[in-house]
Amino acid sequence: MTSPASGTAHPAIELRGISKAFGAVQANKDISIRVMPGTIHGIIGENGAGKSTLMSILYGFYKADAGEIFINGSKTLIPDSQAAIAAGIGMVFQHFKLVENFTVLENVVLGAEDSGLLRPSLARARRELKSLAEEYELNVDPDALIEDIGVGMQQRVEILKALYRKADILILDEPTGVLTPAEADQLFRILGRLKEEGKTIILITHKLREIMEITETVSVMRRGEMTATVKTAETSPPELAELMVGRKVLLRVDKKPATPGANVLEVRDLKVTDDKGVRRLKGISFDVRAGEILGIAGVAGNGQSELLEVLGGYEKASGTIRLNGELIDLTGKHSDGQSRRHRGIAHVPEDRQREGLIMDYMAWENAVFGYHHEPEYQKSRLFMDNAAIREDAAAKMGRFDVRPPDPKLSAKNFSGGNQQKIVLAREIERNPDLLLIGQPTRGVDIGAIEFIHQQIVALRDQGKAILLVSVELDEILSLSDRIAVMFDGQIMGERLPSETDAKELGLLMAGMTGEAA
Amino acid sequence: MDLLTLLQVLDATVRLSTPLLLACLAGLFSERAGIFDIGLEGKMLAAAFTAAAVAAITGNVWIGLVAGIAASLLFSAIHGLASITFRGNQLISGVALNFLASGLTVLVAQAWFAQGGRTPSLQGAARFNPITLPFAESLSGVPILGPIYAELISGHTILVYVSFLVVPLTWWILFRTRFGLRLRAVGENPAAVDTAGISVVGLRFAAVGICGVLCGIAGAYLSTGLQAGFVKDMTAGRGYIALAALIFAKWRPWYALTACLLFGFLQAIALRSDLIEAVIGFRIQIQLLDALPYILTVIILAGFVGKAIPPRAGGEPYVKER
Numbered sequence: 005m006t007s008p009a010s011g012t013a014h015p016a017i018e019l020r021g022i023s024k025a026f027g028a029v030q031a032n033k034d035i036s037i038r039v040m041p042g043t044i045h046g047i048i049g050e051n052g053a054g055k056s057t058l059m060s061i062l063y064g065f066y067k068a069d070a071g072e073i074f075i076n077g078s079k080t081l082i083p084d085s086q087a088a089i090a091a092g093i094g095m096v097f098q099h100f101k102l103v104e105n106f107t108v109l110e111n112v113v114l115g116a117e118d119s120g121l122l123r124p125s126l127a128r129a130r131r132e133l134k135s136l137a138e139e140y141e142l143n144v145d146p147d148a149l150i151e152d153i154g155v156g157m158q159q160r161v162e163i164l165k166a167l168y169r170k171a172d173i174l175i176l177d178e179p180t181g182v183l184t185p186a187e188a189d190q191l192f193r194i195l196g197r198l199k200e201e202g203k204t205i206i207l208i209t210h211k212l213r214e215i216m217e218i219t220e221t222v223s224v225m226r227r228g229e230m231t232a233t234v235k236t237a238e239t240s241p242p243e244l245a246e247l248m249v250g251r252k253v254l255l256r257v258d259k260k261p262a263t264p265g266a267n268v269l270e271v272r273d274l275k276v277t278d279d280k281g282v283r284r285l286k287g288i289s290f291d292v293r294a295g296e297i298l299g300i301a302g303v304a305g306n307g308q309s310e311l312l313e314v315l316g317g318y319e320k321a322s323g324t325i326r327l328n329g330e331l332i333d334l335t336g337k338h339s340d341g342q343s344r345r346h347r348g349i350a351h352v353p354e355d356r357q358r359e360g361l362i363m364d365y366m367a368w369e370n371a372v373f374g375y376h377h378e379p380e381y382q383k384s385r386l387f388m389d390n391a392a393i394r395e396d397a398a399a400k401m402g403r404f405d406v407r408p409p410d411p412k413l414s415a416k417n418f419s420g421g422n423q424q425k426i427v428l429a430r431e432i433e434r435n436p437d438l439l440l441i442g443q444p445t446r447g448v449d450i451g452a453i454e455f456i457h458q459q460i461v462a463l464r465d466q467g468k469a470i471l472l473v474s475v476e477l478d479e480i481l482s483l484s485d486r487i488a489v490m491f492d493g494q495i496m497g498e499r500l501p502s503e504t505d506a507k508e509l510g511l512l513m514a515g516m517t518g519e520a521a
Numbered sequence: 522m523d524l525l526t527l528l529q530v531l532d533a534t535v536r537l538s539t540p541l542l543l544a545c546l547a548g549l550f551s552e553r554a555g556i557f558d559i560g561l562e563g564k565m566l567a568a569a570f571t572a573a574a575v576a577a578i579t580g581n582v583w584i585g586l587v588a589g590i591a592a593s594l595l596f597s598a599i600h601g602l603a604s605i606t607f608r609g610n611q612l613i614s615g616v617a618l619n620f621l622a623s624g625l626t627v628l629v630a631q632a633w634f635a636q637g638g639r640t641p642s643l644q645g646a647a648r649f650n651p652i653t654l655p656f657a658e659s660l661s662g663v664p665i666l667g668p669i670y671a672e673l674i675s676g677h678t679i680l681v682y683v684s685f686l687v688v689p690l691t692w693w694i695l696f697r698t699r700f701g702l703r704l705r706a707v708g709e710n711p712a713a714v715d716t717a718g719i720s721v722v723g724l725r726f727a728a729v730g731i732c733g734v735l736c737g738i739a740g741a742y743l744s745t746g747l748q749a750g751f752v753k754d755m756t757a758g759r760g761y762i763a764l765a766a767l768i769f770a771k772w773r774p775w776y777a778l779t780a781c782l783l784f785g786f787l788q789a790i791a792l793r794s795d796l797i798e799a800v801i802g803f804r805i806q807i808q809l810l811d812a813l814p815y816i817l818t819v820i821i822l823a824g825f826v827g828k829a830i831p832p833r834a835g836g837e838p839y840v841k842e843r
Contacts, residue, residue: 101717120700121697
């Protein structure tokens with residue numbers, strides 16, 4: 005380990021000519037990058053651009069096919085994570101590498117024990133965590149089990165793990181993907197603090213706002229190649245977006261004013277109590293009209309998920325829901341997702357990998373789920389018409405620009421954006437009266453975000469009702485025709501996007517009312 | 522039922538629990554590291570035969586024990602190669618090894634000793650003999666405690682004492698050492714271990730190796746301690762019962778002791794149907810008594826005994842995700 009001061013002449017990290025292929029896919033092509041010590045360096049790119057692969061190589065998780073790594077100016081071989089740790093590199097993966105039923109302390113100590121016996125190691129780690137907590141505002145209960153703490157806390161544990169191993173260089177892979185806006189702000193404060201202490205930070209993200217907010221230098225990756233490295237102060241979001249996707253992107257959604265019609269969905273006094281007896285929805289009422297997008301804003305976990313689950317047919321509730329004036333069965337035989345879809349309620353779930361797709365099934369199979377009982381897919385009473393389903397799926401994938409357009413590929417082999425397009429194609433192409441859509445662009449790259457937003461607006465322009473749930477305030481503001489804010493299982497208020505702003509919505513999301521609109 | 526009869530039943534419980542306990546702890550090490558091992562049965566059988574055969578030839582039970590452990594370790598190595606190195610299916614590998622052991626032991630025994638797939642009867646130094654603990658004779662006159670010491674605690678073979686000592690040792694290794702922490706971690710989330718710079722493959726092989734050693738002792742005890750020689754399929758499903766006990770014990774060492782004593786007790790009372798008749802007043806078919814441990818196994822495996830959460834990465838080969 006070298007202190008950052010002695011390395012000022014050299015970059016903290018320099019990668020030269022890194023290449024890595026997974027089978028036929030070239031994930032990294034001849035990549036070179038220099039990261040100066042004591043700075044926050046952003047790496048931005050679409051999903052699948054090769055950012056995570058590059059950093060996993062630096063952390064010794066993957067082996068590069070070619071290329072060299074220099075740490076503080078001296079050439080370093082990093083064949084495994086052990087070597088990376090010894091070189092002072094720590095990494096916070098997008099999917100945390102924690103042992104769920106271990107305590108925070110045990111997770112921090114794992115792999116960095118002082119001796120064969122645990123007790124002294126745990127005692128030292130406890131002291132060390134206390135001083136780290138004071139130094140960087142990284143407060144975590146050392147005796148809490150990982151499975152009992154939230155994702156924000158778990159991320160802190162990952163950072164603490166790196167710091168406990170005396171990391172000078174910290175790599176964070178999409179750190180805000182799982183965080184609420186407030187948690188993300190807190191994380192950025194911590195990162196700022198770490199930088200002040202002389203640590204070098206590499207931030208991998210696909211969110212332009214984060215790059216602009218916190219980094220000093222930014223490198224842009226596209227399809228496995230490094231397309232540019234620029235000073236953040238000398239660039240702008242449109243320029244970065246263009247570098248990422250290789251063409252101009254509209255960050256604002258282009259849409260005509262809505263021409264709402266009659267009420268399609270009428271929700272009255274909807275209540276949900278979960279199996280632990282906690283009231284998740286406390287009697288909410290709202291309408292969605294034909295030809296409009298109602299956006300539900302709110303910090304994750306304030307009842308939005310439950311609302312989607314009730315409407316989508318996999319959570320029981322009390323209250324009434326009417327679709328085009330007719331009552332929807334909330335507790336009985338027809339309260340399942342399939343019945344809902346049959347009635348014309350299409351649902352793009354929040355977590356597409358768990359609720360929207362079966363990851364090991366092929367695209368054409370996924371493109372029919374939920375509608376597989378519809379008569380046009382049946383050959384006879386017993387058999388499904390697979391040829392028709394496949395043909396149908398191929399056509400849908402073509403229209404929704406799913407890449408690669410191969411219906412026989414498993415869902416897991418598509419990027420996040422293309423997985424979402426498969427779900428969207430399935431739900432939209434059935435011509436529903438009402439579309440429920442949760443976190444439409446979570447983990448989706450910029451090119452696909454634009455496409456998905458266009459599809460949602462096009463559906464609205466056909467006179468359909470859309471209920472949009474998103475934790476991304478920008479998305480809510482730019483897509484919605486009307487915005488309802490949820491907090492603690494209740495709707496705090498409704499606003500028109502033209503008459504409100506992020507600040508006011510933020511207050512409502514925090515449960516504060518009484519402000520004049 | 523008098524004290525002496527009760528002590529006799531408990532004494533048999535201890536002897537019959539020993540192989541279950543060793544196999545159960547063997548499985549505990551393996552499964553805690555994320556490698557499911559349905560092949561405990563096969564490893565015990567291989568060890569039982571090898572230990573008895575080598576003891577019969579050399580006349581030294583200790584050489585037999587070492588040979589038994591070696592045979593069990595060989596099976597472990599195959600299981601490790603299949604399921605860790607080549608990331609094969611752990612259940613299939615285990616089942617295959619069970620079949621291999623079942624057939625191979627009898628075949629080799631027949632070719633070697635020509636006694637119908639048995640080994641010769643072991644005598645003297647070729648088997649583990651009971652040890653009389655100090656003062657057992659002189660203290661046997663003391664009321665209650667005396668007979669308990671003389672009948673129940675004294676008079677077992679060395680392997681029985683070893684197996685009961687392995688329980689606290691296992692607990693200590695798992696929960697008080699660096700190795701134990703890593704072992705438990707690799708069974709829960711191997712990616713966490715890998716990114717911490719520790720070899721997942723190395724840890725899992727170590728766990729499978731310990732499993733092999735313990736199964737080897739269990740098998741050797743069957744043929745050189747509990748019995749005096751090897752007979753065909755002498756493990757009689759003990760490997761599976763040990764697995765059931767492991768689930769019952771929720772993968773914890775002290776619970777494993779309790780579970781194995783329970784199974785041992787059921788096996789012990791099946792040997793004394795006369796006693797049961799005397800206690801409950803009517804006769805139960807001996808076949809039903811013999812089946813009791815197996816019935817309990819089915820009940821446990823069917824999940825009737827509480828919720829047992831296995832190690833989360835159990836049964837899954839570790840592949841770095843793309």
